[in-house]
Amino acid sequence: MKKTHLTETRFSNLELSDSIIKGLKEAGFINCTPIQDKSLPLSLRGKDIAGQAQTGTGKTATFLLATFQHLINDESEKIKNPRALILAPTRELAIQIHKDALALSKYLNLKFALIYGGTDYQKQLDKIKGNVDIIIGTPGRIIDFYRQGAFTLENIQVTVMDEADRMFDLGFIKDIRFLLRRMPPAEKRLNMLFSATLSYKVTELAYEHMNNPVLIRIESEEVTSKAINQVAYCPANEQKIPLLLGLLKQHQPQRSIVFVNTKRCAEQLDDYLQANGHKTAMLSGDVPQEKRQRLLNDFQENRVTLLIATDVAARGLHIPDVSHVFNYDLPQDVEDYVHRIGRTARFGASGEAISFICEEYAYSMPDIEDYIGEKVPVQAITPELMVEDVIKPERREPRERVMQRDKRAPRSEHKPREHRPARPQPATNQASTPENPPPPQTQQPA
Incomplete structure (x- = not known):
């Protein structure tokens, strides 16, 4: 993998323990990324950090390494309660942070509790009641367990808020403040806040609940990675599916993500791609947690x-x-464009970001280009890019209608009148009955 976003600074030259350096080397981490180079020397000396960097540039390793070293320095105080709390806005991010933490702490005697909603309630509760050093999780369930008295926040020495702007988007900010106000004062903790964007409300949070943090920002022209080749096409709405099929055929992507704005569009696109020979998975907000993890693992x-x-x-x-x-x-939010295309070109690899400037969402592109500080090149739609014989899928019944029908199952199981079992009746001389008979009356036998 070509490393294009590394500095000359080596982890071995930082104030990290030999055990941490050993784990880093085994994981293949030798040189720092820019955010690590700017943040770690400060956080390793106890300075609070509010850092902004594009996705995929090593923010997670930055706060994990600083957390580990801080706890190692104070390890003489054997405290039987969590000493660090790492908050993430989504279950997927919490799971990924936990996975990275296990890899980088291979030679450290640290215990972790992974806490998130949707599954494994009792298992997580039992875990957090144990002697854990670091809690990694989402705010809602952490507060649930805290209110049950499963753990205390009185001994927290390190606090991390990852993807802080997303915390605001998802309405978690009250939960975060609830937790922060029950910890030791900010000056008695190491506090780190990281996000792909540092808006005014995020910096306000930092100054309110952190100890005079240093703001570390990337330059505006570096909002998107130079390793991402960005191009755009301007299809009519009816051209979007043939064009996508054609581009998939031309590029033959090793692994790709197609982003849409609505669940309904995701379902429609999923049907079309599967009907045309592509094996797909669909991920939207209402997918249950266990299924979501299974899809991501696949x-x-x-x-x-x-x-x-x-x-x-x-x-x-x-x-x-x-x-x-x-x-x-x-996307209708310019910041989401950066987050989306940041799924490719991770840690110095190259990647392709292809956008459709369609009739419905074309108005978003000028704002996106203003935000990223560059023009996205537009390419012509040539005939060879369009798949002519698109196979139409069978029409999918809307999920909402299916759910409503399922709720009414006892009533809806009744078939139309002509399919009901005939009610036993005496023989009659009538050759036919009216299409809409009057209310039943006592019938006289013929």
Whole structure:
């Protein structure tokens, strides 16, 4: 893999323990990325950090390494309660942070609790009641367990908020403040906040609940990675599916994500792609947690190489070797564009980001280009890019209608009148009955 976003600074030159350096070397980490180079020297000396960097540039390793070293330094105080809390906005991101934490702490005597909603309630509760050093999870369930008295926040020495802007988007900010106000004062903790974007409300949060943090920002021209080749096409709405099929045929992506704006569009696209020979997985906000994890595992293990997703998958997921990202629908939030295309070109690899400037969402492109500070080249739609014989899938019944019908199952099981079992009746001389008979009356035998 070509490393294009590494600095000359080596991890071995930082104030990290030999055990941490050993784990880094085994994981293949030798040189720092820019965000690591700027943040770690400060955080390793106890300085609070509010860092902004594009996705895939090593923010997770930055706060994990600083957390580990801080806890190692204070390891003489054997505290039987969590000493660090790492908050993430989504279950997927929490799972990924936990996975990275296990890899980088291979030679450390640290215990972790992974806490998130949707599944494994009792298992997680039992885990957090044990002697864990670091809690990694989403705010809702962590608060649930805290209110049950499963753990205390009185001994927290390190606090991390990852994807802080997403915390605001998902309405978690009250939960975060609830937790922060029950910890030791900010000056008695190491506090780190990381996000792909640092908006005014995020920096306000940082200054309110952190100890005079240093703001570390990337330059505006680096909002999107130079390793991502961005192109766009301007199809009419009816051209989008033939064009996508043609581009998939031409590029033959190793592993790709197609982003859409709505669940309904995801379902329609999933049907079309499967009907035309593509094995796909679909990820939207209402997919149950266990199924979501199964879909992501299938994608990561190459059992499925094409993932259709709404923006629920745009942030916090580190899926290696995503070669292509397709914006089938342009996002309506400019920041989501950066998060989406950041799923490719991870850690210095190259990638392709292909966007459709269609009739419905074309208005988003000028704002996107203003935000990323560059023009996205537009290419012509040539005939060879369009698949002519698109196979139409069988019409899918809307999921909402299916769910409503299922709720009414006892009533809806009744068939139309002509299919009901005939009610036993005496023989009659009548050759026929009216189409809409009057209310039943006592019939006299013939």
